[in-house]
Amino acid sequence: xxxxxxxxxxxxxxxxxxxxxxxxxxxxxxxxxxxxxxxxxxxxxxxxxxxxxxxxxxxxxxxxxxxxxxxxxxxxxxxxxxxxxxxxxxxxxxxxxxxxxxxxxxxxxxxxxxxxxxxxxxxxxxxxxxxxxxxxxxxxxxxxxxxxxxxxxxxxxxxxxxxxxxxxxxxxxxxxxxxxxxxxxxxxxxxxxxxxxxxxxxxxxxxxxxxxx
Amino acid sequence: xxxxxxxxxxxxxxxxxxxxxxxxxxxxxxxxxxxxxxxxxxxxxxxxxxxxxxxxxxxxxxxxxxxxxxxxxxxxxxxxxxxxxxxxxxxxxxxxxxxxxxxxxxxxxxxxxxxxxxxxxxxxxxxxxxxxxxxxxxxxxxxxxxxxxxxxxxxxxxxxxxxxxxxxxxxxxxxxxxxxxxxxxxxxxxxxxxxxxxxxxxxxxxxxxxxxxxxxxxxxxxxxxxxxxxxxxxx
Numbered sequence: 001x002x003x004x005x006x007x008x009x010x011x012x013x014x015x016x017x018x019x020x021x022x023x024x025x026x027x028x029x030x031x032x033x034x035x036x037x038x039x040x041x042x043x044x045x046x047x048x049x050x051x052x053x054x055x056x057x058x059x060x061x062x063x064x065x066x067x068x069x070x071x072x073x074x075x076x077x078x079x080x081x082x083x084x085x086x087x088x089x090x091x092x093x094x095x096x097x098x099x100x101x102x103x104x105x106x107x108x109x110x111x112x113x114x115x116x117x118x119x120x121x122x123x124x125x126x127x128x129x130x131x132x133x134x135x136x137x138x139x140x141x142x143x144x145x146x147x148x149x150x151x152x153x154x155x156x157x158x159x160x161x162x163x164x165x166x167x168x169x170x171x172x173x174x175x176x177x178x179x180x181x182x183x184x185x186x187x188x189x190x191x192x193x194x195x196x197x198x199x200x201x202x203x204x205x206x207x208x209x210x211x212x213x
Numbered sequence: 214x215x216x217x218x219x220x221x222x223x224x225x226x227x228x229x230x231x232x233x234x235x236x237x238x239x240x241x242x243x244x245x246x247x248x249x250x251x252x253x254x255x256x257x258x259x260x261x262x263x264x265x266x267x268x269x270x271x272x273x274x275x276x277x278x279x280x281x282x283x284x285x286x287x288x289x290x291x292x293x294x295x296x297x298x299x300x301x302x303x304x305x306x307x308x309x310x311x312x313x314x315x316x317x318x319x320x321x322x323x324x325x326x327x328x329x330x331x332x333x334x335x336x337x338x339x340x341x342x343x344x345x346x347x348x349x350x351x352x353x354x355x356x357x358x359x360x361x362x363x364x365x366x367x368x369x370x371x372x373x374x375x376x377x378x379x380x381x382x383x384x385x386x387x388x389x390x391x392x393x394x395x396x397x398x399x400x401x402x403x404x405x406x407x408x409x410x411x412x413x414x415x416x417x418x419x420x421x422x423x424x425x426x427x428x429x430x431x432x433x434x435x436x437x438x439x440x441x442x443x444x445x446x447x448x
Contacts, residue, residue: 050362058362072351081355104347111343112307112336118350119308125357126282126292126313132364133406134284174365 007113008068010103011040017093022086024163028069031083035073037096041065044090045152045162048082049171059172061124062087062162064151072118074100088162135212137175141183142212144173145193145200154202163198187211220251221274221325228274231298233349236341244331251325260316260324261302267312269328271301276322277384277394280314281403289403292360294319294383303346304353306332320394364406367445372405373415374444377425380404381434391433398430419443 011017017040022028028039031050043065049057060082063069073080074097095103104110131140145160152161170180184195192207193200202208223229223246224239237245251274254260260271263282278295292314295301305312306329336343363372377392380401384394402412416432419425424440426433434440 050358052362052366058365060358060361072354075347076351076355078351078355081358105340105344108337108340108343111340111347114347115307115343115350116309118347118354119304119310122304122350122354122357123308123310123313125354125361129292129357129361129364129406130282130284130290132361133290134288 007117008040008066010110011038011068011093011095014095017095020092020094022090024086024088026086028084029080032079035070035080035097037094038071038074038100039069040093041067042091042093045087046084046090047087047168048084050082057171059168062151075114132174137179138183139212140173142208145208146212158202160200165198218253221323222246226274228298232300233342233345236339236345237335241335245327248331249325249327251323254318254322254324256318256321258318261312263315264311267302267305269326270303270306270332272325272327273297273299274323274325276318277320278316278322279319279400280316282314290406291400291403319396369407369411370415371444374440376401376405377434378440378444391428391431395430
């Protein structure tokens with residue numbers, strides 16, 4: 001039996017997970033849907049968001065390969081509290097809610113892994129809350145980029161390994177799209193980055209780090 | 214002579230019956246009773262500090278507590294409020310991280326400390342407790358998401374109205390309908406995530422609009438429907 005060090009391993013090692021492929025912007029599940037199960041991101045990236053008035057989205061979390069989706073709704077048997085959509089071509093493994101809960105209930109140590117996963121997601125959410133109140137918009141944008149670099153990495157040409165739109169950047173940084181454009185223009189002028197059609201190229205990483213402080 | 218502090222008895226503790234420890238077996242309740250240490254904290258005292266390593270969890274027997282993070286400029290952001298029956302410090306203990314926030318007393322409190330070993334023994338041997346703990350964390354995550362969405366999306370007046378309704382629900386009201394706690398303007402500002410001056414200005418606006426009454430440092434909601442409307446919360 002393969003070792004289980006985190007809750008993601010349970011899904012990854014599950015004997016017969018169903019697999020799905022989602023293309024960029026495909027919706028995986030909608031807020032208020034009944035949770036049918038847990039998704040494990042085999043490859044790709046996913047945004048978790050809440051729908052706001054005027055078709056706006058508020059991105060709460062960006063998930064990468066190796067992470068799971070839908071955990072707290074399945075554990076609490078409550079409708080999804082947010083929507084999920086693919087940011088890039090994404091392959092997901094799926095385990096039904098009842099199979100997952102049977103697995104978790106069969107082993108108390110699995111419950112501790114579920115708890116650890118939830119703790120980490122809450123920490124990330126609360127750090128985001130503090131950032132919104134504590135930092136200026138350009139500092140928050142620098143923080144967003146650092147987070148994206150940590151999560152998705154840069155390729156050999158120093159381009160971020162995820163294609164992300166202006167709307168998505170603005171939503172996750174909690175600023176308006178027009179102000180996002182202005183900040184990107186400012187960062188470009190300062191030689192920190194270039195942005196073109198969703199591709200972000202980091203030219204000066206230390207400059208970016210100091211912009212977030 | 215200084216009166217002796219009577220340690221709360223877990224078996225008789227009403228606060229315990231409303232939290233996850235209600236799932237403990239009677240043997241576990243006795244164990245918790247002998248392992249725990251209870252202390253009285255005065256208003257303003259710190260229970261634990263952001264960045265410290267947790268050695269156990271805290272169970273609030275009496276009183277009100279705020280949990281906050283301190284920003285880089287030294288400004289507090291209140292993330293949660295706790296009262297009788299609430300548990301504190303469990304997230305850091307479970308994740309094995311240092312405390313992400315500081316817990317400080319808003320109203321004189323009696324808080325019991327349950328050592329890490331005892332808490333994990335319970336979690337490992339009591340399936341009902343571990344299930345409840347998972348559900349509590351899931352609920353915490355949902356609340357954090359709502360808070361984040363509210364902060365990012367809502368204007369400050371809406372957020373203030375929401376905060377006042379939350380305080381009213383959380384602390385309850387006395388027989389005159391006044392929110393049963395004295396909470397400083399600064400703490401209110403730190404809950405809403407705005408400057409103290411802005412909080413004072415909005416409270417004054419709400420008073421002029423006959424939504425609330427300000428009685429010294431205390432607040433009375435006099436137009437619940439109006440405040441709900443301002444907060445854009447509809448029944």
